Amino acid sequence: MSPDELRDDQVDGPELTARLAKTWGTDKGIIGALSTVDHKVIGRRFIATAILFLFLGGLSAILMRMQLALPENRLMGPDFYNQLFTMHGTTMMFLFGVPIGEAFAVYLVPLMVGTRNIAFPRLNAYAYYVYVFGGLLIWVAFVLNIGPDVGWFAYVPLSGPEYSPGKRADFWAQMITFTEVSGIAVAISVIVTVFKFRAPGMTLDRIPLFVWAELINSFVIIFALPAVVTASATLMMDRLVGTHFFNPAEGGDALLYQHLFWFFGHPEVYIIFLPATGWVSAIVVTFSRRQAFGYIALVLSLIATGFLSFGLWVHHMFTTGLPQLGASFFTASSMLIAIPNGIQIFCWIATLWDGRPVFRTPLLFIVGFFFIFVAGGLSGIMLASVPLDTQVHDTFFVVAHFHYVLIGGNVFPLIGAVYYWFPKFTGRMMSERLGKWHFWLAFIGFNATFFPMHILGLMGMPRRVYTYLPEMGWGSLNLFTSLGAALFFASFVLFLYNIVSSARRGAVAGPNPWNAGTLEWASASPPRPQNFDRIPVVTNREPLWAHRDDLPVVAGLSVENREQLVTTVTDARADLRETTPEPSIWPFIAAIATAILFIGSMFTPWALVWGSVPLALALMGWFWPKPSTEDER
Ligand code: HEM
Numbered sequence: 001m002s003p004d005e006l007r008d009d010q011v012d013g014p015e016l017t018a019r020l021a022k023t024w025g026t027d028k029g030i031i032g033a034l035s036t037v038d039h040k041v042i043g044r045r046f047i048a049t050a051i052l053f054l055f056l057g058g059l060s061a062i063l064m065r066m067q068l069a070l071p072e073n074r075l076m077g078p079d080f081y082n083q084l085f086t087m088h089g090t091t092m093m094f095l096f097g098v099p100i101g102e103a104f105a106v107y108l109v110p111l112m113v114g115t116r117n118i119a120f121p122r123l124n125a126y127a128y129y130v131y132v133f134g135g136l137l138i139w140v141a142f143v144l145n146i147g148p149d150v151g152w153f154a155y156v157p158l159s160g161p162e163y164s165p166g167k168r169a170d171f172w173a174q175m176i177t178f179t180e181v182s183g184i185a186v187a188i189s190v191i192v193t194v195f196k197f198r199a200p201g202m203t204l205d206r207i208p209l210f211v212w213a214e215l216i217n218s219f220v221i222i223f224a225l226p227a228v229v230t231a232s233a234t235l236m237m238d239r240l241v242g243t244h245f246f247n248p249a250e251g252g253d254a255l256l257y258q259h260l261f262w263f264f265g266h267p268e269v270y271i272i273f274l275p276a277t278g279w280v281s282a283i284v285v286t287f288s289r290r291q292a293f294g295y296i297a298l299v300l301s302l303i304a305t306g307f308l309s310f311g312l313w314v315h316h317m318f319t320t321g322l323p324q325l326g327a328s329f330f331t332a333s334s335m336l337i338a339i340p341n342g343i344q345i346f347c348w349i350a351t352l353w354d355g356r357p358v359f360r361t362p363l364l365f366i367v368g369f370f371f372i373f374v375a376g377g378l379s380g381i382m383l384a385s386v387p388l389d390t391q392v393h394d395t396f397f398v399v400a401h402f403h404y405v406l407i408g409g410n411v412f413p414l415i416g417a418v419y420y421w422f423p424k425f426t427g428r429m430m431s432e433r434l435g436k437w438h439f440w441l442a443f444i445g446f447n448a449t450f451f452p453m454h455i456l457g458l459m460g461m462p463r464r465v466y467t468y469l470p471e472m473g474w475g476s477l478n479l480f481t482s483l484g485a486a487l488f489f490a491s492f493v494l495f496l497y498n499i500v501s502s503a504r505r506g507a508v509a510g511p512n513p514w515n516a517g518t519l520e521w522a523s524a525s526p527p528r529p530q531n532f533d534r535i536p537v538v539t540n541r542e543p544l545w546a547h548r549d550d551l552p553v554v555a556g557l558s559v560e561n562r563e564q565l566v567t568t569v570t571d572a573r574a575d576l577r578e579t580t581p582e583p584s585i586w587p588f589i590a591a592i593a594t595a596i597l598f599i600g601s602m603f604t605p606w607a608l609v610w611g612s613v614p615l616a617l618a619l620m621g622w623f624w625p626k627p628s629t630e631d632e633r
């Protein structure tokens with residue numbers, strides 16, 4: 001930095017705000033919109049896109065429930081039903097479940113740790129575009145009737161070249177790889193942001209619990225997702241160039257696929273759950289008006305959950321004829337995971353117990369989460385025992401269980417999180433009255449949909465069947481379930497209405513409408529491009545409760561350059577100033593080039609060769625050094 005450059009201790013007030021907003025802002029117009037590297041703009045798009053996929057996944061679920069409402073229903077045939085449950089599972093797990101947690105991290109983590117942008121902002125933009133392209137392609141393929149129909153797990157040999165000719169399974173394999181690339185990229189950005197860009201004074205034991213949750217989640221992502229990329233890439237090779245990774249007749253191993261898939265697939269459940277624990281912690285703390293009970297225990301539980309989640313994958317394979325000892329080991333470790341989950345739940349309840357909880361809509365959805373998630377955990381413990389699992393394997397009991405865990409453990413906290421952070425995202429409050437209606441509709445609708453499925457499963461109704469005979473006696477419970485699903489879906493329509501109308505007409509929020517303690521509420525609502533006019537200094541776990549109006553700040557950063565403060569990993573001492581990248585169109589172009597490479601390689605292995613040319617060109621543009629201001633002088 002040259003000595004005559006303007007720094008933030010030389011200007012103040014509205015002038016400082018305006019100048020910083022200019023430095024960190026994004027150009028208008030379509031090119032500007034596609035070039036932006038602002039984590040808030042990308043985070044907002046990310047959240048909206050993931051919620052759009054939640055709706056698409058929900059729509060496919062409603063179609064399935066319409067088909068299953070009556071025995072021997074003729075609404076659709078088995079082929080279309082196969083596509084529906086594949087699209088539903090794939091969309092919910094890959095296009096909603098993983099991205100929604102990362103989307104919130106992209107928006108919130110930089111604000112919560114008190115910095116101006118995410119680490120690697122261009123990589124972050126690239127990750128978003130890759131995700132959108134992958135998600136759209138799989139849905140376009142579905143609409144064109146070339147979409148996948150092999151389940152969200154795409155087991156071989158069903159998904160192999162022999163039983164799945166055509167391109168359906170290839171779409172699945174390629175688009176999965178796509179979204180995983182995106183997931184890993186975001187995880188890297190989040191980890192570096194948390195380790196190196198925390199506000200001075202935010203030592204490890206002052207990091208907000210939501211940020212801890214996203215940090216651990218990012219590590220799980222980095223270790224789990226490569227396994228599924230390996231699975232889908234080798235599946236692709238078996239299909240396209242005649243390798244035999246999974247073909248036992250030629251020395252391959254079909255079970256290898258299941259091991260690779262579930263080595264990712266079980267941690268996946270925690271990739272969906274961990275960010276939700278962050279939402280729960282933030283909301284519980286704010287609405288009980290006290291610090292988290294057992295902060296250290298909560299953090300250690302998160303870390304333990306991250307580790308243990310890798311030791312459980314085989315419980316998805318109990319019926320594949322594994323050695324007895326192995327099965328016992330995985331039964332034990334599956335039950336072990338209940339311990340850190342239990343500790344977290346006790347800490348949250350203790351926080352509420354000891355505080356003065358205010359039951360606004362965000363907290364209501366967290367209470368709903370407690371009930372549903374605990375119920376799902378109980379049926380999970382039942383499933384972790386090999387004898388019971390052997391009985392109800394692949395019945396609706398399993399479908400009931402994992403919807404209790406996934407919807408209880410992710411969707412309810414997510415809705416709470418949207419109500420909670422909506423004022424930060426938009427500057428306006430959501431309607432409390434509609435929120436309460438929404439909660440009761442969702443809670444009753446959810447239980448009416450999924451509770452009867454336990455009974456159907458115990459009565460022997462298998463999953464992934466498109467219809468059943470009237471003699472089985474499953475008709476009335478199925479009808480009840482389908483009506484419940486309609487009610488549950490209606491609650492989401494109400495939610496959408498609340499979002500749209502409140503974004504326009506809701507009460508103006510101000511920076512900190514809930515009187516919360518963490519740093520994102522120190523910024524304006526919605527935050528300005530620079531997040532904060534001056535970087536805060538943290539002396540407490542809830543800085544805004546400790547310093548109501550006089551949050552201490554550091555000064556000395558450049559006003560005209562995109563300078564960020566880098567701090568040390570453990571005790572967050574100010575270390576150096578670093579200039580972060582400017583907006584650029586190249587990440588967008590690189591994402592298009594990546595899409596061309598991946599789509600091409602569904603048809604010819606040569607796409608890996610010619611497809612790398614546009615990608616290389618895009619990367620050159622992306623990393624082309626910009627002459628620094630000092631060189632210009
Ligand atoms: C609107 C609420 C929802 C309803 C009514 C619903 C309903 C269903 C139904 C009927 C099935 C297929 C059962 C079968 O024939 O085997 C299913 C499967 C599945 N659902 Fe949902 N679901 C909902 C939300 C979700 C959410 C939020 C997630 C994940 C975050 C999810 C994940 C899955 C998965 C992974 C499968 C397995 C698909 C497969 O077997 O390939 N669902 N769901």
Ligand SMILES: [Cu+2]
Nearest residue numbers: 266312315316
């Ligand atoms: Cu599992």
